[in-house]
Amino acid sequence: MRNIWTIAKKEIKTYFTSPIAYVVIAVFLVLVGFFFYSALSWFNSQAIQMAQNPYYAQQININQMVYTPLFHNMSIILLLMLPLLTMRLFSEEKKTGTDELLFTSPVNVGQIILGKYLAALVVLAAMLGLTGLLSVFTFAYGNPEVPQILNGYLGLLLMGAAFIAAGVFFSSLTENQIVSAILTFGALLLFWILNWAAYSASGMWKDVLNYLSVFQHFDDMTRGILDTKDVVYYVSFAFFGLFLTHSVIQSRRWR
Amino acid sequence: MIEVEHLTKKYGDLIAVRDLSFKVAKGKIWGLLGPNAAGKTTTMRVLTGYLPATEGKATVAGFDVFAQPNEVKRVIGYLPEVVPLYPEMTVSDYLSFVAALKQVPAAKRKPALERAISVSNLASVKGRLIKNISRGFKQRVGIAQSLIHNPDVLVLDEPTIGLDPAQIKEIRELIKSLKGEHTIILSTHHLAEVTQTCDGVVIINEGGLMASGSLEELTASFREKDRVILRLRRGHEDALTALRTIPGVEKVTRHNGELAVEWNPGKDLRENVSRMAVEKEWGLLELRTAAMNIEDLYLRVVSGGGEP
Incomplete structure (x- = not known):
């Protein structure tokens, strides 16, 4: 555990001493702020219209009308930005030869991977945590349901954790950071749209494709549904990504 | 202290090291000598646990490199050919990180850091970012990181490469000053380095052992x-x-x-x-x-x- 933390601490420091973390967080916040503002303005105008009719007035729901679309937008931004956060994790070490320091230290490969993974998770948590400030406005002027919002954030965190694991894996494959980012983005996008293929599939394949789709599991969570099936999906996605990373690194050394 | 027995390392069909055997006694400095691509770096990478061997056995301080990699890594300090530096860190941050990585207990980290900085003569640059220091200082930071956990064995891959004559002299003096307390194996293709710093040599070419022994023994036997x-x-x-x-x-x-x-x-x-x-x-x-x-x-x- 101490070794994992040693690696993680160094990586977090690297993220925050270089512009990477600041740029990623700032751009993320600007975009999320914009989407939040748009969603809130739209909600405002809709609410004024709907309030005039007692039947519709009961259906005004800030969670569904602001948070659900916001979480979807945030997930897309994460899909675009997390590969940029993870691309350097192993690629850079390999390119600059610093992997030789790591792999000749009394630290296991698994600990190195987990340390790097944890560091990227911390940046993700900071990105998501800071967007929480936006809720000040909704809570000041409305009464959104807290559990539903937290559930959405949990979904984003789990999905981001899975994305980061994929990023770590692709970073271990190449010493070129751009290649690592493009591969991560391509793979994640493919997992995202797997459910599109499910529309034309039938039987078992439909279920399999739907289950594998990143989007399908996330959609439930933004609606306030917490299903262990979804949690298990993201956790196993992340585990599989890290496991593959371990195999890649070990096999490269044994080749 | 270091024993290599019938070590072979293949990369696919390419044999980088073949049936290499040698021994280095405690407290001595040995040079690993050979032309480029002779297998020096590969041998060092195997010894330090970075690469596994295809065949053969290697022990360092009594630990088997393949069966007890973490024990070996704890007693070895390694300076790879390309010094593994993080340019965005300061010299002291980097050395503290390496100390933690090499499992120097938290309480002993500060003295270890101070010792490494003073031995490697880095006090004047300890607060500077590594990317802003000169080549000679970078090399010394590399040596400092290999010393930080006070290892019994030092493996130095071309420690003076790319330095100017004054820096080369300094690094050689530094290496000589570490003799006795540390067992050192260094690779080089500067022959003067061997005569000035080493007690013995292992000469390899195309992955195979050509000769090994103390300088006196070798010159006597080849004369x-x-x-x-x-x-x-x-x-x-x-x-x-x-x-x-x-x-x-x-x-x-x-x-x-x-x-x-x-x-x-x-x-x-x-x-x-x-x-x-x-x-x-x-x-x-x-x-x-x-x-x-x-x-x-x-x-x-x-x-x-x-x-x-």
Whole structure:
């Protein structure tokens, strides 16, 4: 555990001493702020219209009308930005030869991977945590349901954790950071749209494709549904990504 | 302290190291010598646990490199050929990170850091970002990181590469000062480095062992003839024939105004040679032994001399 933390601490420091973390967080916040503002303005105008009719007035729901679309937008931004956060994790070490320091230290490969993974998770948590400030406005002027919002954030965190694991894996494959980012983005996008293929599939394949789709599991969570099936999906996605990373690194050394 | 037995490392079909065996005793400095692509870096990578071997056995401080990698990594300090530095860290942050990575207990980290900084003479740059310091300092940071956990064994891959003559001298002095407390194995293709810093050498070429032993042992075993060089004021022609009459002398040659007298090892004919020069009044200006130097040795071994 101490070794994992040693690696993680160094990586977090690297993220925050270089512009990477600041740029990623700032751009993320600007975009999320914009989407939040748009969603809130739209909600405002809709609410004024709907309030005039007692039947519709009961259906005004800030969670569904602001948070659900916001979480979807945030997930897309994460899909675009997390590969940029993870691309350097192993690629850079390999390119600059610093992997030789790591792999000749009394630290296991698994600990190195987990340390790097944890560091990227911390940046993700900071990105998501800071967007929480936006809720000040909704809570000041409305009464959104807290559990539903937290559930959405949990979904984003789990999905981001899975994305980061994929990023770590692709970073271990190449010493070129751009290649690592493009591969991560391509793979994640493919997992995202797997459910599109499910529309034309039938039987078992439909279920399999739907289950594998990143989007399908996330959609439930933004609606306030917490299903262990979804949690298990993201956790196993992340585990599989890290496991593959371990195999890649070990096999490269044994080749 | 370091024992390598029948080590072989293949990269696919390419054999980088073949059936290599050698030993380095505690507290000694040994040079791993060979031309480029001889297998020096691969051997060091195997010893430090960065690469596994295809066959063979290696032990460091009594630990098996393959069966007990973490124990070995704890007692080895390693300076790879490309110094593993994080340019965006300061020198002290970097060294603290390496100390934690090498599992120096938290309480001992500060003294370890101070020691590494003072031994490597880095005090003036400890607060600077690594990307902003000179090449020579970067190399010293590399040595400092290999020393930070006070390892019994140091493995230094080309420690003076790319440095200017003054820096090379400094690093060599530093390495020599570490002898005794640490067992050191360093790779190089600078022959002067070996004579100045090492107690013994392992010469490898194309992955195979060509020779190993202390410098004295090796030069003695590879020397075929004892040779003295004679500088005379006059009588060269006379001397050329007269010196051959000394019993035991094999060959007398003239070269650049000097005479070289050779005989088979085992006897010392220097006295006879000097007496004749004086008696014949050739005007003896100089008489010196032409010892086999490391260059001769290296060239003989690498260019196909092989085992004596």
